[in-house]
Amino acid sequence: MxxxxxxxxxxxxxxxxxxxxxxxxxxxxxxxxxxxxxxxxxxxxxxxxxxxxxxxxxxxxxxxxxxxGEYLEEAIQRIPAKHLQGAKTWKPGMVGVVNTEQGQRQVTVLKVGKFMITVDTNHPLxxxxxxxxxxxxxxxxxxxxxxxxxxxxxxxxxxx
Ligand SMILES: [Zn+2]
The missing domain is CATH 3.10.50.40 (Chitinase A; domain 3)
Known part of the structure; x- marks a missing residue:
């Protein structure tokens, strides 16, 4: 077959x-x-x-x-820390989850601030x-x- x-x-x-x-x-x-x-x-x-x-x-x-997909610079975003799920404390390189209108999305943490976290929403590949x-x-x-x-x-x- x-x-x-x-x-x-x-x-x-x-x-x-x-x-x-x-x-x-x-x-x-x-x-x-x-x-x-x-x-x-x-x-x-x-x-x-x-x-x-x-x-x-x-x-x-x-x-x-x-x-x-292509790597998009605009896919790097700052989001409120409370919107990032998967761990209590974050470090660059960790992968977390955010809820979007298209469902859950994996993101890679780039930079961690007190209230805001910079994440890369591009697929890792x-x-x-x-x-x-x-x-x-x-x-x-x-x-x-x-x-x-x-x-x-x-x-x-x-x-x-
Ligand atoms: Zn089934």
């Missing part, structure tokens, strides 16, 4: 920077179970997976526009060219319930 809309693809991946430094390696945990065609994964990886089958191994380079080594383990038709939920169930997916 080929990867197409409404299939669940199970895969391992190694994510590296353009320089070859490993950022993430899924082989240390469960494989990813992805409900394909539901925008659960960055565009560059979805494009590369489409039409592939179990047993295929390949690499793909993803540019920011098909990845986590924004602006980076990324390399993925992908190893497809399994491709199966999605269950009706998975399609209605918009995500895969079972190992590597949502456990309800």
């Amino acid at each position: 080929k990867v197409t809309k409404d299939t669940v693809v199970k895969f391992h991946y190694v994510l590296k920077t353009a320089e070859g430094d490993v950022i993430e390696d899924s082989s240390k945990s469960d494989p990813i179970a992805l409900l394909f065609g539901h925008k659960n994964m960055i565009q560059g990886v979805e494009d590369a997976l489409e039409g592939k089958e179990a047993g295929e191994e390949f690499s793909v380079t993803v540019n920011p526009e098909n990845g986590y 924004a602006g980076q060219v990324l390399n993925f080594d992908i190893n497809i383990l399994e491709v199966r038709a999605a269950e009706e319930e998975e399609i209605s939920h918009g995500h895969a169930h079972g190992v590597g997916g949502h456990q309800h």
